[in-house]
Amino acid sequence: MRVLVLGGDGYLGWPTALYLSSHGHDVGIVDNFVRRQYDLEMGVDSLVPIVQAQARVRRWREVSGLTVELHVGDLTDAAFVEQTFSAFEPDAVVHFGEQRSAPYSMIDRQHAVYTQHNNVIGNLNVLYTIADQDPSIHLVKLGSMGEYGSPNIDIEEGFIEITHKGRTDTLPYPKQPGSFYHLSKVHDSHNIMFACKIWGLRSTDLNQGIVYGQYTEETALHEDLATRLDYDAVFGTVLNRFCAQAVADKPLTVYGKGGQTRGMLDIRDTLACIELALTNSPAKGEYRVFNQFTESFSVLELAQKVAAIHGDGVRVEHLEDPRVEDEEHYYGATHTKLLDLGLVPHLLSDETIERLLSLATRYRSRIDEKAIAPTVSWRRTSSKLPTATTSAPL
Amino acid sequence: MRVLVLGGDGYLGWPTALYLSSHGHDVGIVDNFVRRQYDLEMGVDSLVPIVQAQARVRRWREVSGLTVELHVGDLTDAAFVEQTFSAFEPDAVVHFGEQRSAPYSMIDRQHAVYTQHNNVIGNLNVLYTIADQDPSIHLVKLGSMGEYGSPNIDIEEGFIEITHKGRTDTLPYPKQPGSFYHLSKVHDSHNIMFACKIWGLRSTDLNQGIVYGQYTEETALHEDLATRLDYDAVFGTVLNRFCAQAVADKPLTVYGKGGQTRGMLDIRDTLACIELALTNSPAKGEYRVFNQFTESFSVLELAQKVAAIHGDGVRVEHLEDPRVEDEEHYYGATHTKLLDLGLVPHLLSDETIERLLSLATRYRSRIDEKAIAPTVSWRRTSSKLPTATTSAPL
Numbered sequence: 001m002r003v004l005v006l007g008g009d010g011y012l013g014w015p016t017a018l019y020l021s022s023h024g025h026d027v028g029i030v031d032n033f034v035r036r037q038y039d040l041e042m043g044v045d046s047l048v049p050i051v052q053a054q055a056r057v058r059r060w061r062e063v064s065g066l067t068v069e070l071h072v073g074d075l076t077d078a079a080f081v082e083q084t085f086s087a088f089e090p091d092a093v094v095h096f097g098e099q100r101s102a103p104y105s106m107i108d109r110q111h112a113v114y115t116q117h118n119n120v121i122g123n124l125n126v127l128y129t130i131a132d133q134d135p136s137i138h139l140v141k142l143g144s145m146g147e148y149g150s151p152n153i154d155i156e157e158g159f160i161e162i163t164h165k166g167r168t169d170t171l172p173y174p175k176q177p178g179s180f181y182h183l184s185k186v187h188d189s190h191n192i193m194f195a196c197k198i199w200g201l202r203s204t205d206l207n208q209g210i211v212y213g214q215y216t217e218e219t220a221l222h223e224d225l226a227t228r229l230d231y232d233a234v235f236g237t238v239l240n241r242f243c244a245q246a247v248a249d250k251p252l253t254v255y256g257k258g259g260q261t262r263g264m265l266d267i268r269d270t271l272a273c274i275e276l277a278l279t280n281s282p283a284k285g286e287y288r289v290f291n292q293f294t295e296s297f298s299v300l301e302l303a304q305k306v307a308a309i310h311g312d313g314v315r316v317e318h319l320e321d322p323r324v325e326d327e328e329h330y331y332g333a334t335h336t337k338l339l340d341l342g343l344v345p346h347l348l349s350d351e352t353i354e355r356l357l358s359l360a361t362r363y364r365s366r367i368d369e370k371a372i373a374p375t376v377s378w379r380r381t382s383s384k385l386p387t388a389t390t391s392a393p394l
Numbered sequence: 395m396r397v398l399v400l401g402g403d404g405y406l407g408w409p410t411a412l413y414l415s416s417h418g419h420d421v422g423i424v425d426n427f428v429r430r431q432y433d434l435e436m437g438v439d440s441l442v443p444i445v446q447a448q449a450r451v452r453r454w455r456e457v458s459g460l461t462v463e464l465h466v467g468d469l470t471d472a473a474f475v476e477q478t479f480s481a482f483e484p485d486a487v488v489h490f491g492e493q494r495s496a497p498y499s500m501i502d503r504q505h506a507v508y509t510q511h512n513n514v515i516g517n518l519n520v521l522y523t524i525a526d527q528d529p530s531i532h533l534v535k536l537g538s539m540g541e542y543g544s545p546n547i548d549i550e551e552g553f554i555e556i557t558h559k560g561r562t563d564t565l566p567y568p569k570q571p572g573s574f575y576h577l578s579k580v581h582d583s584h585n586i587m588f589a590c591k592i593w594g595l596r597s598t599d600l601n602q603g604i605v606y607g608q609y610t611e612e613t614a615l616h617e618d619l620a621t622r623l624d625y626d627a628v629f630g631t632v633l634n635r636f637c638a639q640a641v642a643d644k645p646l647t648v649y650g651k652g653g654q655t656r657g658m659l660d661i662r663d664t665l666a667c668i669e670l671a672l673t674n675s676p677a678k679g680e681y682r683v684f685n686q687f688t689e690s691f692s693v694l695e696l697a698q699k700v701a702a703i704h705g706d707g708v709r710v711e712h713l714e715d716p717r718v719e720d721e722e723h724y725y726g727a728t729h730t731k732l733l734d735l736g737l738v739p740h741l742l743s744d745e746t747i748e749r750l751l752s753l754a755t756r757y758r759s760r761i762d763e764k765a766i767a768p769t770v771s772w773r774r775t776s777s778k779l780p781t782a783t784t785s786a787p788l
Contacts, residue, residue, distance in 0.1 A: 078503060109472060109522040113515055120514065120581070121507055124574075128503040131774040152563035153556060162547060162556055162568075167724070169546035174556075174565035175584065180518075183588060187514070187581040190569065194577060198718040199774045324592040330561070380525040380593045 001278060002026045004088050006075060006126070007096030008068075009053045010035050012142075012211060012270050014227045016094060018218035019271040020278075021066045028069040028088045029053070030097060034118075035228075038104065038235065044371045046228035047244060047363050048214060059224040075122030078129075085129045085137075092138040092278050093130070097122060098184070102146070102323075103234045103376040105181035112180040119184035124191060131199040138281045139203040140274060141192060143185045145263045145293060145333065147207055149176030150326050155333035158205065158289020173289075178325050179378070189289075196287035203286075204277040209263030209293025211270055212239035212348070215355055227267075229359065232371035239264070239302050239348075240356065241372065246310040247360035248367045255374070256321030258300025259328035263293030263335065266346035276341040291335040294345035309353045322374040395672060396420045398482050400469060400520070401490030402462075403447045404429050406536075406605060406664055408621045410488060412612035413665040414672075415460045422463040422482045423447070424491060428512075429622075432498065432629065438765045440622035441638060441757050442608060453618040469516030472523075479523045479531075486532040486672050487524070491516060492578070496540070496717075497628045497770040499575035506574040513578035518585060525593040532675045533597040534668060535586055537579045539657045539687060539727065541601055543570030544720050549727035552599065552683020567683075572719050573772070583683075590681035597680075598671040602664065603657030603687025606633035606742070609749055610662055621661075623753065626765035633658070633696050633742075634750065635766065640704040641754035642761045649768070650715030652694025653722035657687030657729065660740035670735040685729040688739035703747045716768040 003020050007013040008029030021027045031053060039045050051059070057070050069088065073080035075097050085093075098119040099105065105115040123141070130137045148155045151174070161170045172193065175186045195201050214229045230236040231244030242252045265273075273292045282288045297305075303316045321327060339345075346352070360367070397414050401407040402423030415421040425447060433439050445453070451462050463482065467474035469491050479487075492513040493499065499509035517535070524531045542549045545568070555564045566587065569580045589595050608623045624630040625638030636646045659667075667686045676682045691699075697710045715721060733739075740746070754761070 078507075109519070112522070113472075113518055116514060116518065116581075116585075117511065120510060124507055124510065125503070128506070128774075135774075151565055153558040153561045153565075156558075160556070160558065160568075162554070162558075164547040164550075164554065164556075165726075167547045171545055171547075171568035172570065174554075174568050176566065177584065177588065180585070180588070183581075183584050186584055187510075187577075190571065190577050190580055191510075191574070194571065194574070198772045332559075378592045380522075380529075 001091045002089060003278065004028045004030060004090040004093045005096065006030045006093060007098065009033060010096055011228050011230065012267065013096040015216040015219050015267065016271055016274055017068055018060060018225065019216060020275065021060070021068050022064060022218050023275060028071060028090070030071045030073065030084055032072065032074040042232070042234055044232040044235070044368065045366065047231050047360060047366055048226050048229045050226060050228050051224045056224055059222055063221050063225065075125055076118060078125045081125045081129045085133050090137055092140060093126065094140045094274055095123065095126060096142050099181065101235050102179035102181045105179050106376050106378055115181050116184045116187065120187045120191070123188045127191065127195040127201065130201055131195065135199055135201050136284065138278065139192065139201065140277045141188065141203060141205050143189055143205045143207040144182055145207050145209045145291060146182040147175050147177050147186050147189065148173065149178055150329040150331060151176065152330050155291070157291045157334055157337050178323065193287045196285055200285040202282045202284055204282055205287065205289045206273065206277065206292040207289060208270065209265050210237050211265055211267050212237065213267040213352055213356065214359060216268055216271060231367065233374040234376065238299055242303055242306040243353065243356040243360045244367050245372060246306055246314045247357060247364055248369055249314070250369060250372065251315050251317035252303040252307055253317050253319050254299050254303050255319055255323060256327035258303065258318065259298050260325060261296050261298045261329065261331035263291065263296045263333055264348065265292065265294045266352060268346050269294055269343065272343055273338050276338055276343060280341050290337045291333055292338060293335055295347055296331055296333065306353055309350055310357055319374065322377045324378040395485045396483060397672065398422045398424060398484040398487045399490065400424045400487060401492065403427060404490055405622050405624065406661065407490040409610040409613050409661060410665055410668055411462055412454060412619065413610060414669065415454065415462050416458060416612050417669060422465060422484070424465045424467065424478055426466065426468040436626070436628055438626040438628070438762065439760065441625050441754060441760055442620050442623045444620055444622050445618045450618055453616055457615050457619065469519055470512060472519045475519045475523045479527055484531055486534060487520065488534045488668055489517065489520060490536050493575065495629050496573035496575045499573050500770050500772055509575050510578045510581065514581045514585070517582045521585065521589040521595065524595055525589065529593055529595050530678065532672065533586065533595065534671050535582065535597060535599050537583055537599045537601045538576055539601050539603045539685060540576040541569050541571050541580050541583065542567065543572055544723040544725060545570065546724050549685070551685045551728055551731050572717065587681045590679055594679040596676045596678055598676060599681065599683045600667065600671065600686045601683060603659050604631050605659055605661050605664055606631065607661040607746055607750065608753060610665060625761065627768045628770065632693055636697055636700040637747065637750040637754045638761050639766060640700055640708045641751060641758055642763055644763060644766065645709050645711035646697040646701055647711050647713050648693050648697050649713055649717060650721035652697065652712065653692050654719060655690050655692045655723065655725035657685065657690045657727055658742065659686065659688045660746060662740050663688055663737065666737055667732050670732055670737060674735050684731045685727055686732060687729055689741055690725055690727065700747055703744055704751055713768065716771045718772040
């Protein structure tokens with residue numbers, strides 16, 4: 001299968017590209033490297049050093065004998081998208097190519113506008129290009145479990161049957177996203193559902209939980225094949241950040257009570273889920289949604305797990321929550337569709353946390369403690385902006 | 395009350411501005427005149443001649459003794475929005491300032507992207523400006539009944555109580571919008587709901603039905619105060635268009651079976667609803683949704699009504715539906731909140747249709763029959779684009 005991985009230079013896009021390549025697919029990567037530019041803007045960096053895209057593509061060929069094509073450009077540039085699709089002729093597209101940080105989207109107006117413009121318009125260009133060039137191309141789109149928010153009823157996979165005043169229908173699951181980033185994903189989902197309906201496109205919307213880990217079979221083959229690991233307050237996600245804090249002998253900072261419960265998954269399961277979606281294609285015109293996570297944890301539970309495994313007197317500290325969110329809430333979310341397709345999850349084990357801790361120890365000298373404290377507030381009136389941040393790369 | 399009417403030069407924005415002005419409010423109009431530019435792009439024009447904004451503002455002062463401020467600029471220009479709000483210091487904002495045609499948004503990629511960019515980013519700029527300058531400003535936002543689509547259960551006003559697996563919550567009503575334009579309104583609604591939650595803004599989202607009519611008390615005071623009336627396939631809405639077709643001795647063209655049922659309202663009720671929303675402000679942090687229509691009709695019913703009243707052997711013709719939509723469906727939509735606030739509807743009467751027919755007769759020579767046939771298809775493969783349309787005014 002010919003698969004184009006949009007955002008193939010990122011944390012998950014890169015290991016996905018290698019995984020699909022090693023599993024016999026012809027893979028192309030599309031990226032504009034804006035994720036690396038966010039690092040420059042924020043003055044932060046990946047905990048694990050990463051080499052340039054061209055160099056890692058060459059290294060992959062050397063290590064595996066397999067070729068991954070690299071296409072450098074921006075999805076908001078429609079002519080670039082059209083040319084790239086036309087040249088590569090994909091059977092499927094895995095779309096990671098969006099600004100994916102909630103705090104980044106909440107920095108200020110410019111970053112909110114940048115995020116929604118970049119994500120929504122880039123995705124519209126992809127939809128139009130598929131419709132125009134080959135409506136049978138399967139679009140596997142990365143969404144987020146954060147699109148749902150934390151309703152007081154069970155979260156279903158994209159759709160819910162509602163009986164109301166004596167009538168029944170199955171409707172899109174109501175969304176209550178918690179940041180301008182998550183809102184951009186909700187906008188995408190609505191646009192994709194519509195494109196499938198009117199143009200007969202086929203798409204899988206993966207509402208992914210929070211991913212942890214950095215180890216995958218392919219990226220472990222050579223240091224130059226490593227994928228990035230973010231621990232900072234803007235791009236770092238919760239478990240990865242806790243491991244960096246523990247290694248830096250800093251308290252594990254939990255926002256508010258820490259009762260925020262989220263679906264989570266190992267990075268290796270992200271790769272497996274994407275291949276399952278690709279090899280079990282939806283029908284023409286079908287828009288389907290999978291909830292892509294394997295377990296759920298509260299933030300406080302995760303901090304306690306990391307503290308217990310790391311030991312050395314590391315403590316858990318509660319900060320005032322910079323986000324506007326429920327610090328304690330009901331959380332029940334269905335996630336059976338990928339299991340039904342054959343997913344065998346890597347559940348969160350002590351070994352996974354130990355591997356992350358030893359990775360953080362190896363790169364201890366690269367940890368910038370100032371990057372860990374939250375700097376972005378959801379509350380406009382008390383918003384403290386990082387001084388280095390003046391404009392989004394629009 | 396100081397009220398800024400965004401899009402105050404348009405079909406509904408202009409009569410709203412005059413109505414509020416005559417009812418004792420201090421009114422400012424914001425517009426970039428892009429609606430007039432769409433006419434130039436498409437080669438169509440309002441059935442009723444309209445004078446320039448500056449001239450009609452002057453005429454209003456002459457006729458009424460009242461001043462309406464005019465601010466010319468683009469809502470996607472954040473600095474302009476900030477300066478205008480800061481200069482005018484509104485207590486409330488009525489936001490009509492968006493591209494509002496479904497067919498226009500479906501012309502091609504550029505027009506879809508233009509519509510979502512223009513509407514979503516403009517609205518984000520308004521939200522940030524309110525949050526930064528004065529979170530107590532009440533945002534009255536024009537949405538659309540078309541955001542809901544045609545579900546097989548009753549449509550509620552913005553939210554629905556769902557009981558699922560033994561638990562109950564009240565959640566945003568699921569949306570199934572039918573064009574990239576309607577999608578932009580859904581994106582706006584999600585963004586506004588979030589802004590109310592995190593910043594404590596107050597907003598009323600008016601999911602308006604299809605508006606008919608052109609007569610309002612204020613615009614009738616002088617020919618120069620007239621608001622536009624569109625009958626063309628791209629900007630003309632159904633009842634207004636049927637009246638133009640009848641007068642032009644053309645068949646009334648119904649798309650498909652004509653069983654498409656929609657909420658509708660008289661232009662005078664639009665004005666009354668907006669004032670009711672303004673004078674009954676939501677609480678700080680409250681995001682409320684009103685379904686703003688008074689009756690629902692199927693498209694075929696409307697055509698038959700117009701044919702019966704006009705007589706002269708005018709017939710109803712069924713065209714292949716250029717849209718992808720249900721041609722027959724259940725339609726039950728709640729609309730009690732505005733009635734509870736005191737709305738006294740102008741229900742669709744023979745007199746209203748007769749008034750529209752005589753208006754069309756008066757301007758018979760301005761009817762361009764070529765502008766009435768649908769040129770925009772929702773189906774990408776069979777899309778026939780108007781030859782004059784090459785790019786959106788982005």
